[in-house]
Ligand SMILES: CC(C)(COP(=O)(O)OP(=O)(O)OC[C@H]1O[C@@H](n2cnc3c(N)ncnc32)[C@H](O)[C@@H]1OP(=O)(O)O)[C@@H](O)C(=O)NCCC(=O)NCCSC(=O)C[C@H](O)C(=O)O
């Protein structure tokens with residue numbers, strides 16, 4: 001299923017056990033909030049986190065921000081209860097951790113159907129296991145199955161590093177093949193994809209470099225661990241004024257009567273095809289959606 005065009009430049013994780021962070025999130029200029037019940041929450045705090053997160057989602061007050069609850073895996077002691085509580089709370093999406101096959105998503109989707117979850121509630125999938133890298137195409141293909149409701153991949157580079165023993169180095173050479181495999185799988189499935197987190201949140205230069213790399217890779221946005229990463233992330237994943245101007249220029253050029261029957265034309269000394277105009281229309285739509293979101 002093709003998701004509606006919405007900016008997902010920045011997605012901030014926050015531990016569901018941190019009431020202060022849940023409140024503060026209402027003031028942060030972030031596109032998505034991932035309210036975490038999984039790895040950011042200690043076992044003793046799981047029930048408290050579930051209650052706080054579901055109450056916060058029910059109470060609302062988060063404005064344009066897309067609300068996503070990350071549940072624990074269904075193979076854990078908390079997963080089934082998290083899922084039922086999340087369905088009842090009605091967030092925009094439920095993020096399923098450690099997805100390794102389409103069956104992992106189908107199981108959750110079945111619970112959504114049985115629990116009469118609202119039609120608008122989507123599934124997001126954490127891509128963070130070695131099996132997920134090997135099954136990326138099949139998992140992404142679930143995006144074409146309306147019953148699964150899959151809308152977005154989220155790269156879990158910390159778990160991926162742990163499970164594969166690959167190192168997270170500047171430039172992420174070891175991760176690039178997996179990141180690009182998942183970008184291709186997401187696009188084939190018609191869904192969005194968000195890049196993994198940058199743990200060293202005080203290193204804003206390193207963070208900016210990784211945002212630029214994610215943008216070059218085709219990521220729709222990046223997941224974040226700290227509020228200070230939001231502003232540079234939004235800037236990196238927003239179309240620049242120059243990109244918007246170029247997009248408008250090539251669309252206007254193709255609309256000119258003399259170009260009506262042409263597939264390729266010259267604009268400012270560069271060859272431009274209709275596919276570039278199509279790409280430009282997406283840039284303009286994203287820019288308009290960012291403005292509309294306020
Ligand atoms: C890393 C942190 C624990 C640091 O927290 P803290 O020591 O409180 O930092 P600061 O003093 O600098 O905080 C300043 C203020 O900002 C608020 N804050 C901090 N982080 C967040 C946040 N994530 N969301 C909302 N608000 C936040 C503090 O409350 C302070 O506010 P104030 O009191 O008004 O001054 C912390 O940043 C943190 O917990 N980050 C998120 C950790 C997390 O969720 N991790 C799990 C996801 S990462 C992952 O697992 C990805 C994937 O699965 C994979 O495998 O890769």
Ligand SMILES: [Mg+2]
Nearest residue numbers: 039128156159
């Ligand atoms: Mg993880």
